[in-house]
Amino acid sequence: MPDLGKYAAEVLGAYGLSLMLIAGLIVLSLRKGRRARADLARIEADKDA
């Protein structure tokens, strides 16, 4: 861990918040994508049945 001196809270806060937002965006996108894929597969299966 580098010595961030008196600005440690600012630097770590900026990294923490940004990485959390990026991770949240990726997780939500993947979750929505999986749900959409499953819903479409179910609807298409019902149509073919």
Place this chain on the structure above:
Amino acid sequence: MSLWEYANPVKFLGLSARVQPFLWAAAAICMVVGLVWGFFVTPDDYRQGSTVKIIYLHVPAALMAINAWFMMLVASLIWLIRRHHVSALAAKAAAPVGITMTLIALVTGAIWGQPMWGTWWAWDPRLTSFLILFLFYLGYIALWEAVEDPDTAADLTSVLCLVGSVFAVLSRYAVKFWNQGLHQGTSVPVATGGRTVSDVFFYPLALSMVGFGLLFLALVLYRTGTEIRLRRARALLARRKKDI
């Protein structure tokens, strides 16, 4: 082969599935290497101390916040002129990515500004235009959700996107239009190449910028695929209701 072939959802999904693994992998490598390099290896700035490390997040996020809106503008124009559904859905898919990047740029800017400028916020031209861009993103997303008919929603959001583009341009060039305020000028002017950042900071920054760009592309392709599937599911359900 024409670019317009990819207006066909099946062809778009096929191409998207082929390129996405490479995009995700390249984005992860560039972002991890760029951020780790910037955070752990680069020295502190002689004036700004360790807060200079915020640059590896702030600049790429701000760059993508503006570029995302321009991508939405191009996609919206294609929708308005050629009525390709995939382009409207791509614009819709890009908005949450763009607003996240705008939020990161605003938050990291405020955190960086407090120790350097002595304030979290100032009504500076660039900061203000970025805040307005954030509000445009919010309005754009809300409008897509508020209008039930997808084609009408695409029309209305496309017009909103055209109007918001003024602020996207202002966000990029505000420091040049109004030579005042707290925010410094562009550190890495792509057009002129005359950067004011030392190499030791520039190389990890460039890598991080490439990483953010690739992540944006990967996310937009993935999310556009999701929107295409949701649209298809809605159409099938509507057809089934009609048959009943």
